[in-house]
Amino acid sequence: MDKKEIVSVLNKISILYELKGENFFKIRAYQAAARALELSDINIDSNTLESELISIKGVGKSIAAQIIELSKNELPDLYKNLKSSIPAGLLEMLKIQKLGPKKIKFLYDEMGISDIGQLESACIENRIAGLPNFGKKTQDNILHGIELVKKFSEAFLYSIAAGQAETIVEKLQSSGHITHISIAGSLRRKKGVVKDIDIVACTQNPGDAMDIFTGLSQVSEITAKGETKSSVRLKSGINADLRIVENFQYPYALHHFTGSKEHNTAMRSLAKKSGIKMNEYGLFKNDKLIKCRDEKEIFSVFNMEYIEPELRENTGEIEAAASRSLPGIIDDKDILGLFHFHTDYSDGNMSLRQATVRLIEMGFSYCGISDHSKTAAYAGGIADEKIAAYIENTNIVKNEFKEFTIFSGIESDILADGSLDYSDEILSLFDFVIIAVHSSFNMNRKAMTERIIKGMQNRFATILAHPTGRLLLARDPYDVDINEIIDAASAYNVDIEINASPFRLDLDWQNCKYAKEKNVKIFINPDAHSLEGFNDYRYGVNVARKGWLEKTDIVNTWQADKVALHLSRKKQAK
DNA sequence: GCCGTTTTCGGCCCGACTGTTTTCAGTCG
Structure with missing residues (x-):
């Protein structure tokens, strides 16, 4: 195993x-x-x-x-x-909201209920209400919970949840009386997949704010409503929580509700060691509040550097903050150019000229075009005989925009046997070659790993795209040993991309540290197929931030001339 | 079951809301 x-x-x-x-x-x-x-x-x-x-x-x-x-x-x-x-059915029953292990155990021990189906019948037949510690309300909640399990997944893409959270924050803000408000939770930590939306706010009128929140047009159901906390389910299926605290409590509450749970637990245990109690309302020494104006001051109390929300996963950030050795993580504005996008030469819906105009508008100084290769027939990949026209078109646009650098590239398929789908002669015509798996996903781990490594051994391979092939919430990664892939990338001088499509986010943040350790350089690539798709690069920045990556690690934070040198050196070295 | 700069035993983070209860357990985050 x-x-x-x-x-x-x-x-x-x-x-x-x-x-x-x-x-x-x-x-x-x-x-x-x-x-x-x-x-x-x-x-x-x-x-x-x-x-x-x-x-x-x-x-x-x-x-x-x-x-x-x-x-x-x-x-x-x-x-x-x-x-x-x-019984396996008990594990399934845990997915039902408001039903936890204790109640499930009771239902199994006392009623012999061992799966969701039996539980549903028991509720419909009114056999649950009346049991000790179970009432009518609980029975209804269970039935409703079962309905939700059938209807909704428990996870949502960051891009979807973030959009809805921002709308809610705007509506609360425009209602007035709000003095502080922020998205918290896993959304603030920029996880690629999130379970819910957490919002922390301060207001002079908590009652009003709760009414506005629970009365939002996108709310389908109110699951809890109190003075300091309310929960709703949105029509999209996402649960959203609003927590309201006093102004002076805001920094502690924001830190607390940003999590992660593991980060908080570690912080609290650290606090406890210095005789400090830590909760969402403050830091207390002998019941006396230690005043902090913002999150930064909370960390200062423990003589720690400020920890960015993305890093708060208890993966070493607390120790690093204490020894003042946190990484200088990147920001959206550090990205100076974008690679990996598709134009109307394959399955993109924009011309290279349109793409270039947009990228210049967005403030970038270079880009790298990479349409699909011939094997990707589903994506209108470029046949051998059309390569010359493709390159010629790139050159025409290059000449038109002298102040902007366009690198000429291709996304070449790694075939099942590990070879690339163009001849070396063709691959040598490009400034860079992105290699990627787009077919035969069902190979075993050893074969898939060897296939990709063989692809990286090609002397023209520059960047490995979406290394695991996963589609978040839709398709599992293919079976591959990602650490071995990173080792090979290091050995064969191939860079790896963080595919910034919100559906992919591949390389995952959890593998970034290892890549950094192995000195593998990273590209943050939007894999854009439309002008709007270029904006996705920000999701890739989120991954890089969570993965502790710095500017030295990420090629497209470098100036165009340095990128050019990097690419040409790679080509010559092999 | 894990852990230790007071500890090798006795702790292990903390609080809101709900529903079923008359003081609190369960669930959730």
Whole structure:
């Protein structure tokens, strides 16, 4: 079993323990170990030693032994026994809102209910209301929750949720009385996929603000309404929470509701060590508030640098902030040019000229065109005999815009055997060659990894595009060893892109640190097919920020002449 | 189950809202 599968088993054990009613801290220990393992750089195989595993904070002897068993493809007895003692349907039942492990356990133990179907019938037959600690309201909530499980996914693309959150903030702001307001939660941390919308605000009239919030036209249902917290479900299916606090509490509340949960837990435990209590209303020493005007001052109390929201995942940012060694992460304005876009030579709906005009308007100083190659028939890829015309057109536009640099490129398919779909003769005509997998996704891990590495060995390969091929919420990544890909990129001097399409965000932020460690250079590419698509580069910046990347790591934050040198050196070196 | 610059035992982050209860457990974030 590989690391990903092992992480999944550890998480399953924690869920099974929850349904068993096990000790809360034991449950959390498994969750913590799973997460620690996931985020560590350790590569797990059948030779992995206990000592390596125990060195990961959160993994002890017991869990290390289970990981070792799993790495040898043996399921630990503990897991087998747990799994066989708990019907799979109970796990599904956890997806129902307002229904947690305790109630599920009760329903199973006392009523023999072991899946969503049985639960639904029991509710319809009015057999749930009347049970101890269950009433009519709970029964209705369960039925409603079941309906939602059937209807909605639990996750939404950042781009969709962010748009809706911004609209809500604007409406609350225009209603007056708001003194502070911000999007918080995973949206503020710029996760690619989010579960809900969190908003923190201060106002002189909390009642009014709650009324406005719960009365918004996009609200389909009010799930909670109080003086300081209200929750609604939007018509889109996304849940949104509004928290209202006093002005002086705003920085603490903003930090608290921005999370992540793991970051907060770590911060609180750190606070506790210095005798400070930390919650959404403040920092307290001996019940006395330590005044902070903004989030920056909260971190200062602990003698830490300000931690950007994107970094707050408890992946080392707290330690780095304490030792004043946080990375200087990039900003939208650091991006000076955009590569990887498609024009009407393949499946884009704009000409190179139109693209260039737009990019100049957006303030960029260079770009790199890369239409699809001949194998991508579905995308109108360019046949061998049309390459000359494609390059000629690029040259015409190049000459028209002297102050703006256009790099000439192509997105060449990595075929199933690892070869690229153009001859070296054709590939040599370009300033850069993006290589990508667009077909035969169902290869096994070893074969897929070897295929991509062979593609990178081509002497003209410049950038590897969307390295895992995933489509968020729609298509799993193909089976590939991403660390091996990064190692190979380092060895064969190939850059990797962060595909900034909100549907892809591939390379993922969690792999960026390893790429940086291996000195692999990164491009943030919009993969635009239309003029509007260029704006997507910002989503890629979000990924780079979460991934601790700095300007030195990201090629398209460099000036055009440096990029030109970088590309030509790559071509000559190979 | 994990962890330790007071600790190898005894802790483990904290609070709002709901619904079912008469003081609180469960769920969620």
